[in-house]
Amino acid sequence: MSILVDKSTRLLVQGITGSEGSFHTQRCIEYGTKVVAGVTPGKGGSEHLGVPVFNTVEKAMTETEANASLMFVPPAFAADGILEAIEAGMPLVVCITEGIPVLDMVKVHRYLKDKSTRLIGPNCPGVMSPGKCKAGIMVGEIHLAGNVGVVSRSGTLTYDVVSQLTGLGIGQSTCVGIGGDALPGSTFVDILKLFQADRDTKAVVLIGEIGGTMEQEAAEFISGKMTKPVVAFVAGSTAPPGKRMGHAGAIITGSAGKASEKMKALSGAGVTIAPTPAEVGLTVKKVLQSL
Amino acid sequence: MKIHEYQAKALLAQYGIPIPKGKLASDPAEAEKIGAEIGGNVVIKAQVYAGGRGKAGGIKMVHGPAEAKKAASQLIGTRLVTHQTGPEGVPVSKVLVEEASNVARELYLSILVDGVSHLPVMMASQAGGMEIEEVAQAAPERIFKGYIDPAVGFQPFQGRKLAYGMNLEGGQIGEATRLMTNLYRLFMDKDCSLAEINPLVVTADNRLLALDAKLNFDDNALYRHRDIQELQDKEQEEPLEVQARDWGISNYVKMDGDIGCMVNGAGLAMAVNDLIQYCGGRAANFLDIGTLNNTERVVNSFRMFVADHRIKAVWVNIFGGMARVDVIARGIVEAYRQLNIRFPVVIRLAGTNLEEGHRILAESGIGFISAKDFYDGARKVVEAAKGGAK
Numbered sequence: 001m002s003i004l005v006d007k008s009t010r011l012l013v014q015g016i017t018g019s020e021g022s023f024h025t026q027r028c029i030e031y032g033t034k035v036v037a038g039v040t041p042g043k044g045g046s047e048h049l050g051v052p053v054f055n056t057v058e059k060a061m062t063e064t065e066a067n068a069s070l071m072f073v074p075p076a077f078a079a080d081g082i083l084e085a086i087e088a089g090m091p092l093v094v095c096i097t098e099g100i101p102v103l104d105m106v107k108v109h110r111y112l113k114d115k116s117t118r119l120i121g122p123n124c125p126g127v128m129s130p131g132k133c134k135a136g137i138m139v140g141e142i143h144l145a146g147n148v149g150v151v152s153r154s155g156t157l158t159y160d161v162v163s164q165l166t167g168l169g170i171g172q173s174t175c176v177g178i179g180g181d182a183l184p185g186s187t188f189v190d191i192l193k194l195f196q197a198d199r200d201t202k203a204v205v206l207i208g209e210i211g212g213t214m215e216q217e218a219a220e221f222i223s224g225k226m227t228k229p230v231v232a233f234v235a236g237s238t239a240p241p242g243k244r245m246g247h248a249g250a251i252i253t254g255s256a257g258k259a260s261e262k263m264k265a266l267s268g269a270g271v272t273i274a275p276t277p278a279e280v281g282l283t284v285k286k287v288l289q290s291l
Numbered sequence: 292m293k294i295h296e297y298q299a300k301a302l303l304a305q306y307g308i309p310i311p312k313g314k315l316a317s318d319p320a321e322a323e324k325i326g327a328e329i330g331g332n333v334v335i336k337a338q339v340y341a342g343g344r345g346k347a348g349g350i351k352m353v354h355g356p357a358e359a360k361k362a363a364s365q366l367i368g369t370r371l372v373t374h375q376t377g378p379e380g381v382p383v384s385k386v387l388v389e390e391a392s393n394v395a396r397e398l399y400l401s402i403l404v405d406g407v408s409h410l411p412v413m414m415a416s417q418a419g420g421m422e423i424e425e426v427a428q429a430a431p432e433r434i435f436k437g438y439i440d441p442a443v444g445f446q447p448f449q450g451r452k453l454a455y456g457m458n459l460e461g462g463q464i465g466e467a468t469r470l471m472t473n474l475y476r477l478f479m480d481k482d483c484s485l486a487e488i489n490p491l492v493v494t495a496d497n498r499l500l501a502l503d504a505k506l507n508f509d510d511n512a513l514y515r516h517r518d519i520q521e522l523q524d525k526e527q528e529e530p531l532e533v534q535a536r537d538w539g540i541s542n543y544v545k546m547d548g549d550i551g552c553m554v555n556g557a558g559l560a561m562a563v564n565d566l567i568q569y570c571g572g573r574a575a576n577f578l579d580i581g582t583l584n585n586t587e588r589v590v591n592s593f594r595m596f597v598a599d600h601r602i603k604a605v606w607v608n609i610f611g612g613m614a615r616v617d618v619i620a621r622g623i624v625e626a627y628r629q630l631n632i633r634f635p636v637v638i639r640l641a642g643t644n645l646e647e648g649h650r651i652l653a654e655s656g657i658g659f660i661s662a663k664d665f666y667d668g669a670r671k672v673v674e675a676a677k678g679g680a681k
Binding site: 020032037075099100101102103104105106107109110115134137138139142152153156157158159160163180182183196207210211212213214218234235236237238240242243244245246247248249250255256259275276277278279 | 560
């Protein structure tokens, strides 16, 4: 098993005909992901990369039974694209787009409230269940199928951690990038719940960073509801306060946003903290050996 | 994005929020003239992108035009150091000359987007004039919050609740509710990330007045607010950060060490800075080159390192995903060709098109230090910065 995406995932790509959309759709197909539809308004009826293109998400879903959407829509139009997918009843939306205005995401969250769609991202690398489905922009080859779940606010740092794991022969059940924005569609807690319920996930790696309070909420969930071991690293110990460190959500505005506070909360919840970002894999190995 | 107090107040005024009478002065003579126009007691306020001006001597209460001129001359052309600026301070090139208000009470009012509820939240407190973080720590019960449903907007009942929470009374309740409604309108219209009036004062003659104002804007939304973009004062920002932006590197933050870093991805870039410190060194910058496959941005990153005289060594740490390692390698070779690079460079590459990347670097003949992994890179660059192995 795995979470969010697997062999039964029928992927639709919103923005499939754009340059990024094309490039990454091709990589997903090569990895073995079932890409069943694309959506680009105005290009309905055509075919792109051997995939039928539709004008609307609703039409694409009716025709192809797509059950997950991967989004490469430019930031100014991305929130609208997410709303369209939610309205069409898409079960899973993975939004890669970076740079969506915060107030657009406020609208999206309000609309999501009583709907069944799960949103991952925006500003994320996507979701990957090794050997089953790649719905995102991560490098396929560095992954290995296995029993460790990975959830992260970062993209490339996660690649590094995943290749540390793979290098040590530790496979992954699913790797989820929840993204670097201030208002992500899914939080650490949302994904930890899924990993806790997943039979094939034995341990979880959590990669946090400065800003917000998501790591503290994760700590609370882990201490109360989680029985599986968690290994964590929080990036940004050396980040100066008040500065946005690349990600829209990575800014220390209060003491809770500091890396030290987050690591303290996680450690207090029984999470094993990797001493450096280079030692996450080794830390997981030790934790697995002690099980 | 930040703007100056005088610009924030002009926006508040456009949205019907009462502000003190005042004008901007760029030189002491102008301050004198404005002081004469206003008459009586005036306040001279240094216009900088930093809080904590009062304690740092950036706000002066004076009487009459002659004193206004003198106070302005003591501020304009200097650098103001506050607890938010760092030891080098920020330049003061303009002052706001305002009528002095007769203050009965100081309150606090702000709007920001709450990360947990995903909603805009209006925060009000009787503890005006203090930093809200301090109030939140010491006396959280003194902060009142109203979460705003974007589909419905800010409602009068919310305004009344917050106004009663601030211990306002009588006609002030309706006045405060209107003020909050207007502030919410401004917040939404202009894609603010923070709209703060601190203090919001009740004057001796019972009026509400925004005595200070701070507006920050969502960088992601600036594309739809040209009017706001134009308000940016580059002089107030860190020169290296302005330079980086001009060279197309939007994610650059100056830090206080001597090791230059070029990384792809924000999380990895932060982790690189952390790891350098763990290994006993200090990063000179945070630099996320992003995902564009563009050699020019790599060359420009090296231009930044050459321009930054603190740099003793550079660490390039790239994990190719969207970014291709071979393109980065070509960029590095190009940088060596175009620039006079005198510092040691440690390179660690991984990910998409790695072999091609290694081949390009090996065949170029440039003298760099190769690192096999993350940890190796950190150790080698710290050693190189200390004058060790080349």
